[in-house]
Amino acid sequence: MSLAHSSADREAAAAVDPSDLISFDSLLSTEELALRDRVRTFVREEIKPNIAKWYEEARFPIEIVPKLAKLGLLGMHLKGYGCAGGTAVEYGLAAAELEAGDSGIRTLVSVQGSLAMSAIAKHGSDEQKQEWLPRMAAGEAIGCFGLTEPTAGSDPSAMTTFASRDGADWVLNGAKRWIGLANVAQVAVIWAQTDEGVRGFVVPTGTPGFTATPIEPKLSMRASVQCEISLENVRLPDDAVLPNASGLKGPFSCLNEARYGIAWGTMGAARDAFEDALAYSKERLQFGRPLAGYQLTQQKLVNMALEINKGFLLALHLGRLKDAGKLQPHQISVGKLNNCREAIEICREARTILGGNGITLAYSPLRHANNLESVRTYEGTDEVHTLILGQKLTGVGAFR
Structure with missing residues (x-):
C-alpha cells in the first residue's frame, strides 16, 4: 500500500487538529502520520461533502468500496492475500479518520475487515482464504458477519440458528438480526449451534434459502445498512465450515478486533463534532x-x-x-466502554x-451522536463491558 502524499495534503490535514492540547502527533511515527493523513484527505474530499445527503436519504454509498480498497483499508491489519x-x-x-466522516463508513471497514475477513483469516482453511480474502481486500466481494439474533444479542450462547448434518452436507436454519452489509454482501460468515457446539460457516449469499432484508426505518447509522437474515434450509458442503473455530471463542476473537477499532473510531467522531462546535463558536x-x-x-x-x-x-x-502482542481482552473493554461513553x-x-x-x-454533532447510539450498543453494550471489567476487578462473574 503506497503512503505517498503531497506536502499540501499534510499541511491541510494537520490544520484540522484544534483539539490537540498535548502534541499527540509527536507520539506517532512518520509512517503512521502518513497513513493517517492520507485517510484524512480521503474523508475530507470524498465523505464530508456527501455525508449529509447520504444520511438524509438513508443511502449506503456502496460506490466508495473500491476507493476504500484502493487505499488499502479493507482488511488492512491482515497480512498476505x-x-x-x-x-x-x-x-x-484509519478508523478514527473514517469515523470523523461518519460511523457508518468506519463500520463498513470494520464489518469487512475486522469481522468477516478476520474470521476467514483466523479460522478458515487455506482454500477459504484463497477464495475470499484477495477479492475482499480488493473490494470485489463484500462480506458480513452473522452472530446476533432477534432474541440473542448480548448473550450469543442463546442463539437458536442451528446447522445439522445431512449426509456429507450441512443444512442451516434460523435468523440473524442487525447484520451490517448483509444485503450487498457476496459472502456471509454465519455462526450456528451444532451437535458439536457453535461453529462458523462460510456462506455465499447466493445460496438458496439465504435472504437478507434491510431494517428500516432507522434514526441512527442512516448512511449504513443493517439487515435481518433468514436462513431456510441453506445447504452447504462440508468444506463450508471454518475448520479452526469451535465454540464462542471463534466469533469473540473477531469481535475483539472490531471493539479495538471502535475505541479509535469513536474519538474520531468526537473530534469532528468538537471541531464543528469550536468553529461555530468563533463565528456566532x-x-x-x-x-x-x-x-x-x-x-x-x-x-470536550x-x-x-x-x-x-x-x-x-x-x-x-x-x-506488541500483549493486549488483553479486558483492556479492549476499557477502550470500548470509555471512549464510546465519552464520545457520545x-x-x-x-x-x-x-x-x-x-x-x-x-x-455534524447530532448526526454523530445519533450514530454513536448504535456504536455504543453493538460489539458489546455498556452493560456487557462493565460486567467484563467488574469480573476482572473482583474475580466474580455477574452476567447471570
Missing part, C-alpha cells in the same frame, strides 16, 4: 460578541478537548499493546453550542 499488513496503530488511526455572535468569548462556552470546549485527548491516548496505548457525551455537548442550528444536517 492482497491485504495491506498494517499495524494495529495504523488501523486505529450573541450579545455583541462571539460565543467563544464566553466562559461557559470555553468550559464546554475545554472539557480534554476527553478527546485522553481518549486518543488510551486508544494509542491499546494499539501499542496490540502490536462530547457530541451532545457540542450540539448545545450550536443551539437550534445543531439539529440540522449542516453540522
